[in-house]
Amino acid sequence: MEFLLGVLFPYTACVVFVSGTILRIAGWLKTPVPFHLTLFPAPNGAMDRIATIASDFFLCRTLFREDKALWLRVWLFHLSLALIIAGHAAGIFFLRNQFVLIGLNPDASQSLSKLLGGIAGIVMVLSLGALLAGRISNPIVRKLSVPEDFCTLLLLIAIAVTGILMYLPGFHADLHAVRSYMGGLIRFRPTMLPHSPMFIVHFLLVNVLLMYFPFSRLFHSAGYFVNRAMLTEAPPVYPTVSGMTRRSPFAAGKAQTNIPPRREPADRGVR
Amino acid sequence: MKSPLHLAKKEDLRSLGVEEVDESSQKTRTLELMDEFRRFGRSLSVMLETCTRCGACAKACHSYLGTDDFHNIPAARAGLFQTIYNRYFTLSGRAFRRFSGAREFGAETLNSWVNYFYQCTTCRRCAVFCPFGIDTGEVVLAGRNILTRLGIAPHFMVNIGRNELHTGNNTGILKPAIIDSCSFLEEELRDETGLDIKIPVDKPHTDVLYVPSSSELFTNVETLMGAAKIFHYLGTDWTLSSTLLEAANYGLHFDLEVMKKHNHRMHIAAAAVGAKQVLQGECGHGWRVARMYSEGANSPVPFRLNHILPYVADRLPDMKLEKLPMRATLHDPCNYARGAGLVDQPRELMKACVEEFVEMTPNRERNFCCGGGSGLLMDEMLEIRMKLGKMKADQIKSLLPLDYVALPCASCKAQVPLLLKHYGMEEVATGGVIELIGKALVFNRQK
Numbered sequence: 206m207e208f209l210l211g212v213l214f215p216y217t218a219c220v221v222f223v224s225g226t227i228l229r230i231a232g233w234l235k236t237p238v239p240f241h242l243t244l245f246p247a248p249n250g251a252m253d254r255i256a257t258i259a260s261d262f263f264l265c266r267t268l269f270r271e272d273k274a275l276w277l278r279v280w281l282f283h284l285s286l287a288l289i290i291a292g293h294a295a296g297i298f299f300l301r302n303q304f305v306l307i308g309l310n311p312d313a314s315q316s317l318s319k320l321l322g323g324i325a326g327i328v329m330v331l332s333l334g335a336l337l338a339g340r341i342s343n344p345i346v347r348k349l350s351v352p353e354d355f356c357t358l359l360l361l362i363a364i365a366v367t368g369i370l371m372y373l374p375g376f377h378a379d380l381h382a383v384r385s386y387m388g389g390l391i392r393f394r395p396t397m398l399p400h401s402p403m404f405i406v407h408f409l410l411v412n413v414l415l416m417y418f419p420f421s422r423l424f425h426s427a428g429y430f431v432n433r434a435m436l437t438e439a440p441p442v443y444p445t446v447s448g449m450t451r452r453s454p455f456a457a458g459k460a461q462t463n464i465p466p467r468r469e470p471a472d473r474g475v476r
Numbered sequence: 477m478k479s480p481l482h483l484a485k486k487e488d489l490r491s492l493g494v495e496e497v498d499e500s501s502q503k504t505r506t507l508e509l510m511d512e513f514r515r516f517g518r519s520l521s522v523m524l525e526t527c528t529r530c531g532a533c534a535k536a537c538h539s540y541l542g543t544d545d546f547h548n549i550p551a552a553r554a555g556l557f558q559t560i561y562n563r564y565f566t567l568s569g570r571a572f573r574r575f576s577g578a579r580e581f582g583a584e585t586l587n588s589w590v591n592y593f594y595q596c597t598t599c600r601r602c603a604v605f606c607p608f609g610i611d612t613g614e615v616v617l618a619g620r621n622i623l624t625r626l627g628i629a630p631h632f633m634v635n636i637g638r639n640e641l642h643t644g645n646n647t648g649i650l651k652p653a654i655i656d657s658c659s660f661l662e663e664e665l666r667d668e669t670g671l672d673i674k675i676p677v678d679k680p681h682t683d684v685l686y687v688p689s690s691s692e693l694f695t696n697v698e699t700l701m702g703a704a705k706i707f708h709y710l711g712t713d714w715t716l717s718s719t720l721l722e723a724a725n726y727g728l729h730f731d732l733e734v735m736k737k738h739n740h741r742m743h744i745a746a747a748a749v750g751a752k753q754v755l756q757g758e759c760g761h762g763w764r765v766a767r768m769y770s771e772g773a774n775s776p777v778p779f780r781l782n783h784i785l786p787y788v789a790d791r792l793p794d795m796k797l798e799k800l801p802m803r804a805t806l807h808d809p810c811n812y813a814r815g816a817g818l819v820d821q822p823r824e825l826m827k828a829c830v831e832e833f834v835e836m837t838p839n840r841e842r843n844f845c846c847g848g849g850s851g852l853l854m855d856e857m858l859e860i861r862m863k864l865g866k867m868k869a870d871q872i873k874s875l876l877p878l879d880y881v882a883l884p885c886a887s888c889k890a891q892v893p894l895l896l897k898h899y900g901m902e903e904v905a906t907g908g909v910i911e912l913i914g915k916a917l918v919f920n921r922q923k
Contacts, residue, residue, distance in 0.1 A: 229525075232521070233518055233521060233522050234518075236514070236515060236516075236517065236518040236521065237516075237517065237518065238517060238518045238519065239516065239517050239772045240517070240768060240769045240771075240772035240773070241768040241769070241771065241772065242519055242611065242614070242768075243768065243817070244600065244603050244604070244609060244611065244814060245813065245814055245815070245816065245817035245819075245841060246817060246819075246840075246841060247817060265607060267604075267605070267606070267607050267609070268532065268607040271532055271535075271536070271604075271605045272532050275530065275532060279530075279607070343531060345531050345534050345546070345549065346529070346530065346531040348546060348552075349529040349531055349549070349551050349552060349555070350529055351529070351575070351576060351577025352574060352575045352576075352577070353568070353572075353575050353576045353577065354528070354529060356575070420566075420567050420568045421568060421576075422527075422528050422529075424525065424526070425526045425527075425528050425608060428522050428523075428525055428526025428608060429526065429607075429608050431518070431522050431526075432519075432522050432523065432526055432608050432609050432610065433608070433609055435518065435519060435522070436603070436609045436611075440767065440768060440816075440817065441767070441768070441770070441771040443770065443771075443777045443779065443780055443781040444776070444777055444778050444779055444780060445771060445775055445776035445777045445778070447776070449771075449775065449776060451775060452771065452772045452775070453516070453517070453772065455516070455732070455736070455772065455773065456771075456772055456773060456774070456775050458736075460736045460737045460739070460740035460773075460774055
């Protein structure tokens with residue numbers, strides 16, 4: 206049982222996550238874009254294109270412009286998520302001593318790490334709660350929603366809450382044990398799960414999330430870039446530059462247009 | 477709600493090479509076509525699989541705001557397609573139907589598509605509002621194409637498509653009638669200006685092929701006359717072509733094969749007169765097809781491709797204009813503003829030729845559609861179209877008193893006068909931008 210949950214399950218989750226993500230993105234990218242779908246005003250040149258997408262991505266600028274209330278919930282959630290992912294990587298690797306690198310003493314680094322992690326976790330739970338409340342209270346959005354949308358939010362909330370609970374004295378998880386367990390997994394020398402129920406629940410839920418990710422709407426994170434790339438493509442230039450490759454098989458077929466005007470009554474005066 | 481659309485008869489569709497699919501094989505055929513279209517273009521699958529149903533598109537859509545019908549919310553409209561797509565083409569939809577909002581193809585499916593895909597004008601405003609930039613118009617157009625291939629298409633569009641294929645214009649005008657109309661307009665121009673202004677047809681060895689909307693030969697003659705005056709003034713060596721008298725391309729609205737064929741006429745017509753440059757007239761979706769679709773449909777394009785508005789705006793310093801005494805506003809056609817990036821030049825032109833130019837709010841890429849786009853100009857859609865144009869009417873109303881609404885698009889020119897009448901603003905005149913420039917031009921008498 207411990208082998209199943211502590212070793213097999215996480216590796217399966219990782220394989221599903223990585224292969225599912227790659228396969229879905231590859232499926233999109235191998236499909237041609239037969240026509241320019243540039244949405245104007247469009248960026249000018251490659252650097253401008255990257256800058257436009259990056260600033261929209263990091264600040265959710267489109268949403269900020271169109272719906273400030275939704276933006277606040279969405280942006281806070283994604284920001285806290287980014288901080289938490291970074292915090293997990295750094296915090297587990299350095300055992301919360303990461304801020305020693307910027308000149309704090311180990312004690313201060315420990316406290317700061319806990320404080321920032323705690324704040325980010327609470328912001329995440331609150332913003333997820335607000336997103337859930339918004340989905341339920343707005344009649345239009347509720348009608349648009351499907352069970353998956355609520356389940357995704359509930360799963361994320363469960364992960365965040367179990368993560369925060371690990372801070373509390375009663376559920377306290379031994380970070381050293383977690384670190385050596387995670388290190389074992391990453392180096393393909395798996396050990397047994399640490400004996401902390403809250404950590405085990407948190408960790409298993411994250412694995413569920415990883416497997417759920419490529420097949421759910423969470424995949425909007427990848428769709429965003431593929432879609433924005435289509436919308437910011439530089440418009441075509443005419444006459445066509447020689448040596449241009451065809452955009453899709455659709456362009457290869459020769460159009461048979463040279464039909465002489467036929468003198469049938471149906472050809473005239475229809476409008 | 478039942479769509480009032482008049483659907484095309486079997487024989488009419490057959491002339492476009494479409495065989496009707498009988499009811500027993502409709503489901504199989506629809507799924508085959510959905511599979512074909514998801515492999516055809518990336519936009520369909522990416523956009524269907526990325527929407528998180530956040531609802532930000534609801535207040536973007538003139539169709540939803542005007543009709544207050546839930547299924548006209550862009551996400552809900554695309555959802556009519558997406559639920560079926562989910563059920564048959566995604567892992568989560570196949571495995572967990574209820575959970576991921578997947579739905580079986582049923583008796584109502586195609587009906588709902590006909591209903592709602594023809595209440596969207598593919599104006600792309602939802603793509604501006606969507607945090608991911610999802611253009612639900614892409615889903616609508618794929619849906620319309622699939623319906624056409626199943627033998628379900630509006631009579632109005634099929635007829636126009638057939639005219640475009642056979643004669644190169646929407647109305648089916650043949651060469652003798654084109655020449656006749658042009659000489660009539662030349663006479664009008666002579667009466668008006670006292671000058672010998674030509675409207676050449678099929679003139680060989682010309683630099684510029686002007687592709688107007690065919691409506692410029694009868695309802696929107698002022699636009700063609702304006703263009704003729706400007707070309708005369710600038711000394712442009714130009715001609716019309718009797719094989720391509722139509723900037724519009726209705727194929728975009730319901731059948732990509734028709735789009736490709738009509739678009740290809742540009743190559744034939746330009747080669748026939750030896751034109752190095754093709755100038756598109758005032759037609760919104762026509763300009764989007766020409767600018768954005770020509771490369772994907774009929775590459776390589778051997779000529780320069782331009783639009784009359786930037787062409788004239790570039791030459792503004794060479795023209796002497798007397799500002800017209802009017803308070804005028806500009807409606808940004810969706811396909812210019814969001815579809816092809818043509819927003820500055822019409823403004824330059826308007827400011828140069830009217831005394832008081834006022835902006836609509838919102839404008840440019842945030843402008844509302846007039847409700848007549850994407851081929852919805854059929855009579856039976858009038859009632860719905862007036863609802864689709866409600867936001868536009870409100871925009872215009874807030875600018876009253878107003879003398880003129882400039883509409884540099886033939887569909888808008890057909891829709892907005894009806895809107896003004898419906899919403900009690902008959903006194904406001906409408907027309908193109910080019911016709912205003914034509915009226916403001918001050919000719920040198922010795923010419």
